[in-house]
Amino acid sequence: MAQSAVTVRMDSDMKMQFDALCEQFGMSANTAFNIFVKAVIRSRSIPFTIKGSPNALDLFMQQRIAAELSQEPELSLDEINAEIRAAREDIRKRKGKKA
DSSP states (O other): OOOOOOOOOOOHHHHHHHHHHHHHTTSOHHHHHHHHHHHHHHHTSOSSOOOOOHHHHHHHHHHHHHHHHOOSOOOOHHHHHHHHHHHHHHHHHHHHHHO
16 A cells, blocks of 8 residues: 655644653554544544534624624625625725735
8 A cells, every 4th residue: 555644733842742642652643643544534524523612603693693683684695796796896906006
């Protein structure tokens, strides 16, 4: 089986801690990464829970409630697309002035 290299960038303190833990487990960091990759492939998922900040969800829910309570009329898809086009044109103009 052909092998290829993967480079992982991390904080040097974090790397020292990780290397020390791997050594305590009786393996190299490379072996630990290979175990992780095999677990992801086998389970077809990340083998631990990844959660967003509770604050991010709270802010989203607040915005959603505010939008639902708003007296502003809903925009049509054509109106939304027109706003996007206008915003993009504004960005292009600003970039043109800076050049």
